[in-house]
Amino acid sequence: MPSQLAWIDHDSTARERTLRILSRFQEKESRDELGLGSIRDSFADQLFPGTSTIQTRLRYMLFVPWIYRTLEDERVPAENFAAQADFRERELVEALMESDDLAGVFGKTAGKSLKRLPSSVYWAGLGKWKIRRTQFSQDVYHRRIDEDYRHWGTLESLEQDARVRGDDFGQEQRDITKNWHPQLPKPPVKFPAKIGFNLTREEAEFIQECIQAACPGSLLSFLVLHCKPADTLAPWEHPDYASFSTQHQELLTHARLFSEVMHGASLLYNIQLAKLKNHEALVDEHQTSFNNWIESFSLDELRKWSIERLWELTSNDGHNVTGETKFFIEAWIKHTRKSPEDLLANTDALNLIKRREMKLKGVRSRFRNQQALEQWGGYSGVGTLVYRWPTVQVLLNDLYNGLSQ
Known part of the structure; x- marks a missing residue:
């Protein structure tokens, strides 16, 4: 029976434990010792655009714009905008x-001293989903906000003039x-006080x-519209796989x-390093994993696989x-095809x-480099690539819970 990680009906303690487990899977996947990141990210961006392995919960997609829009409403000047x-x-x-x-929670351990803020983590995703409409980088957006204020002031004057003339000044x-x-x-009302990760139905429907609208041909779009959350180790194990489009099935197969x-x-790679370090226990562990790997995949399917099509799908x-x-x-x-x-x-x-x-x-x-070998922790990139699926499952579950309100 395949391993599964349940999520939906857990209490907060169980949810936190599950997220930690998923994070460890992500850490193993994100270690790119052999330079596979370009293909990995190409698949992930096509399947689940706007996501990343360091995102945690879906409501941050609202927390960040809420903070910034409040600063804009208060007309905080550029010189203080980033600090605020x-x-x-x-x-x-x-x-x-x-x-x-x-x-x-970002900063759960570090508290207010955390080094990487949620806005930097979610900035690209907010743009991909078109929740963020400015095309500028975060830093440029901070520095040029006074220009926006001036422009909005001009538009407000034009709108008032249009009303006086009886003309229409369109919302667009x-x-x-x-x-x-x-x-x-x-x-x-009291944001950011007394806030949590539970989406309201209105917020979930908005996302x-x-x-x-922003990613209509993606698997992510199909999942948020047609499927309930699924607790599987990889997206190709999803119980609704048969209902996926031919395009998505092909992408997932490759x-x-x-x-x-x-x-x-x-x-x-890990076996060679373990031998070089004379760590017999690690050698045995990785060799056992290697033997399990040989038994786990279909050599016939691998030999029929079109590598030319792989490059067509990932070179975008x-x-x-x-x-x-x-x-x-x-x-x-x-x-591998010759003799695994x-x-x-x-x-x-x-x-x-x-x-x-x-x-x-x-x-x-x-x-x-002997020092680099000594610092090696014994496991480098040993997790299978699942293309941000653990993160996506968490985001989809948050969305589903909001839609169920």
């Missing part, structure tokens, strides 16, 4: 720490200049509509095969798969992985 935004995000930490659901003319979605729900075959390369806007990366992956697949049982003794396959890591890490390569 920083202060209010840190205030949010304290408010969330007083709620009964602490799973996914006002909305097009806004930095945030014009239908953004209003924050709770659902934003995803559908994503799964890539994950499966490159998992073996990561395990072989914003993702550049280099020639060296393609060479490494194709060479590894060739070795012999990979542990295949000098060419072992050297392929070794040279790849040395090329990527340079003088910090664990194969040539």
Whole structure:
């Protein structure tokens, strides 16, 4: 029976434990020792646009614009804007720490001294879902806010003049200049005080509509509209997989095969390091995982897999798969297709992985730098690629709970 992580009916303590487990899966996935990130991120961005492995809870997609829109309403000047935004995000930490659901709170350990604020984590996603309408980076947005104030003041004067003349000044003319979605729900009256992660139905419907409008062809859009949350270890194990479009099924098939075959390369990398470190227990552990890997995938399916189609699907806007990366992956697949049982003794396959890591890490390569080897924790990239699925499950569950209100 496959392992599963339940979420929906858990209390806050269980939810927090589940999120910690999912975070560990994400940490293993995000370690990119062999330079597979461009393909991994291409699949993830096509399937689940606007998400990232360091997002935690869905309501941050509202917390951030609520803070910024409040600062805009107060006409906080550019010279103080960034500092005020920083202060209010840190205030949010304290408010969330007083709620009964602490799973996914930014700053839960560091408190107000946290180094990375939620706005920087969610900025790209807010833009992708078109909740954020300004196209500027966060820093530029902070610095040029006075220009927005002046522009809005001009529009208000034009609107007043239009009323005097009896002319129509369209809502669209006002909305097009806004930095945030014009239908953004209003924050709770005492925000950020007494706030939690539970979405209201209005908030959940707003986010659902934003995803559908901004990412209509994505699997994420299909899931938020048609499916209940599913507790599976990978998106291709979703119980509604049969209802996915042909396009999504093809994308998931290639994503799964890539994950499966490159998992073996990561395990072989760890085996070599464990041997180099003379750590017999680790060698045995990774070799057991490697043997399980050999038994887990279909060699026949791997041999029929079109690598040309893999490159067609992953070489898209914003993702550049280099020639060296393609060479490494194709060479590894060739070795695996020929005889996976012999990979542990295949000098060419072992050297392929070794040279790849040395090329990527340079003088910090664990194969040539003794200090780097000593600092190695024993596990590098040993998690299978699941393309942000643990994060997506949490976000979808938050949305579903809001829609169920």
